[in-house]
Amino acid sequence: xxxxxxxxxxxxxxxxxxxxxxxxxxxxxxxxxxxxxxxxxxxxxxxxxxxxxxxxxxxxxxxxxxxxxxxxxxxxxxxxxxxxxxxxxxxxxxxxxxxxxxxxxxxxxxxxxxxxxxxxxxxxxxxxxxxxxxxxxxxxxxx
Numbered sequence: 001x002x003x004x005x006x007x008x009x010x011x012x013x014x015x016x017x018x019x020x021x022x023x024x025x026x027x028x029x030x031x032x033x034x035x036x037x038x039x040x041x042x043x044x045x046x047x048x049x050x051x052x053x054x055x056x057x058x059x060x061x062x063x064x065x066x067x068x069x070x071x072x073x074x075x076x077x078x079x080x081x082x083x084x085x086x087x088x089x090x091x092x093x094x095x096x097x098x099x100x101x102x103x104x105x106x107x108x109x110x111x112x113x114x115x116x117x118x119x120x121x122x123x124x125x126x127x128x129x130x131x132x133x134x135x136x137x138x139x140x141x142x143x
Contacts, residue, residue, distance in 0.1 A: 012078050012085065012102060015066065015095040028093045030118075037097060038064050038120040045070070045116045049109040056105040059129040064120040066095040067106070072113025079103040081139045089115075103135055 017035055020027045032040045046055055056076075067076055073090035080102055087096050088108075095118075098104055106115060121127070129135045 012087070012096065012098045014087065015097055017068075017093045017095055019093040026093075030095070036066050036095070036118055040118050041121045042119040042123060043116065044119070045114060046106065047112075047114045049074075049113065051109075051111075053109070054105050054107045055109075055115075057103075057130070057132075059103040059135055060100050061127050061129060062100050062121065063124075063127050064100055065098050065104075066118040067098065068092060068095045068116040068118070070114040070116050072110040073108070074106055074110065074113050074115055075108040077105045077107060081136050101129075101139065103129075103132065 015035060017028050017030050030036055032038065049055065067089060069089035070092050073088065076087045076089065076096055076098070078085045078087070078098065089096060090110075109115075129138070
């Protein structure tokens with residue numbers, strides 16, 4: 001599934017996931033093409049991140065993702081080649097949708113945090129943009 005999104009951090013958005021409250025404990029769920037704006041082809045999670053470490057540091061040509069803080073907290077810093085925007089995630093009933101062509105890094109992990117990522121495609125090394133300077137050149141942003 002190809003989603004065409006203009007290159008702009010404003011297209012990243014928080015998604016309210018359903019929250020069913022119960023005295024026995026709360027429940028949240030998600031459904032692809034409903035709460036998540038794409039078909040989920042891959043899921044992965046990041047955990048046991050040592051203090052001060054940053055994850056990510058890349059963009060994707062085609063892939064779209066949703067980030068969820070299942071436990072703890074962390075910040076997702078986005079860059080569209082011109083503007084930076086930071087989202088702090090700390091609730092398991094919110095997801096952050098990040099479209100393709102947006103540079104992302106994950107930082108400020110709390111102790112025992114767990115970051116779940118839902119992806120619109122399987123792992124493809126050639127979809128990654130790993131060089132920030134090349135990213136800026138490819139998308140027309142120069143210093």
